[in-house]
Amino acid sequence: MKNRLALITGASSGIGQATAVALARRGIDSILTYHSNPSGVEATLQAVRACGAQARALRLDVGRSETFPAFVAELGGEPLHYLVNNAGVGRAAAFGEASEELFDELMRVLLKGPYFLTQALLPLLAEGGAVVHVSSSSSEMHCVSPGYSAYATMKGGLNTMSRYQAKELAERGIRVNCVSPGPTRTRLGGDAFAKHPEYIEPLARQTALGRIGESEDVGEVIAALLAELTWVTGQNLEVSGGFRL
Numbered sequence: 283m284k285n286r287l288a289l290i291t292g293a294s295s296g297i298g299q300a301t302a303v304a305l306a307r308r309g310i311d312s313i314l315t316y317h318s319n320p321s322g323v324e325a326t327l328q329a330v331r332a333c334g335a336q337a338r339a340l341r342l343d344v345g346r347s348e349t350f351p352a353f354v355a356e357l358g359g360e361p362l363h364y365l366v367n368n369a370g371v372g373r374a375a376a377f378g379e380a381s382e383e384l385f386d387e388l389m390r391v392l393l394k395g396p397y398f399l400t401q402a403l404l405p406l407l408a409e410g411g412a413v414v415h416v417s418s419s420s421s422e423m424h425c426v427s428p429g430y431s432a433y434a435t436m437k438g439g440l441n442t443m444s445r446y447q448a449k450e451l452a453e454r455g456i457r458v459n460c461v462s463p464g465p466t467r468t469r470l471g472g473d474a475f476a477k478h479p480e481y482i483e484p485l486a487r488q489t490a491l492g493r494i495g496e497s498e499d500v501g502e503v504i505a506a507l508l509a510e511l512t513w514v515t516g517q518n519l520e521v522s523g524g525f526r527l
């Protein structure tokens with residue numbers, strides 16, 4: 283019997299990469315998308331194959347919804363069991379200085395992309411499948427940080443979108459949930475944690491479990507929500523080790 287198949291956007295590093303590996307360990311194959319980092323997605327392909335699962339990589343800019351029909355055609359009609367809308371960029375600006383350009387980029391990549399990519403993939407999504415959108419703790423009441431008004435607005439929109447999709451897709455047995463990571467050591471924000479390791483300790487001190495997250499902490503939860511926690515839909519699960527608890 284063929285393995286189940288997942289599509290993961292932004293699988294060339296960080297949380298997307300860790301999700302691909304967590305799914306591969308469960309015997310789930312994947313289609314991995316990348317944007318500007320082909321060597322990153324190559325590393326993900328190797329890690330997935332080392333777990334005994336199959337994977338292939340395709341380039342996709344989730345900020346360009348006009349390319350989605352051609353992207354879906356490239357998939358060749360194979361049924362998808364799982365979709366992870368993970369690709370994202372982290373850009374910050376004080377509210378008084380945020381430009382329309384910044385707002386529009388975040389809107390296209392973090393909100394419009396997941397909305398219309400999910401819509402474009404509906405014909406391929408298998409009955410009984412599942413979708414996870416990667417949101418952010420920044421969209422929640424207790425995590426409001428100056429500089430993230432535009433970013434967090436898009437993630438808040440994603441949370442709302444996810445509940446509506448959960449309602450409408452339930453008739454096909456498709457579950458839809460959000461996972462909201464807290465601060466997690468990835469390449470987000472132009473590799474901010476590698477360039478500014480001094481950012482880490484203050485965030486760790488605000489985290490109940492005493493450290494920032496690693497990509498694997500989040501990837502495991504996404505894989506479990508997709509493949510194991512089959513009575514959960516329409517929820518937003520914070521995965522942060524208790525950030526600002």
Ligand SMILES: NC(=O)c1ccc[n+]([C@@H]2O[C@H](COP(=O)([O-])OP(=O)(O)OC[C@H]3O[C@@H](n4cnc5c(N)ncnc54)[C@H](OP(=O)(O)O)[C@@H]3O)[C@@H](O)[C@H]2O)c1
Pocket residue numbers: 291292293294295296297298315316317318319320322342343344345368369370371372391416417418419420462463464465466467468469470471
């Ligand atoms: N790290 C955190 O602290 C944190 C906290 C809350 C939420 N998140 C969310 O977690 C998700 C994954 O980010 P990450 O932390 O794992 O960061 P990351 O290591 O920078 O990974 C981001 C991924 O998104 C892809 N991507 C960026 N722009 C894209 C575009 N226009 N089209 C398609 N793909 C694009 C990147 O591809 P290329 O590198 O190939 O360009 C990369 O694979 C994002 O949605 C982010 O908002 C992260």
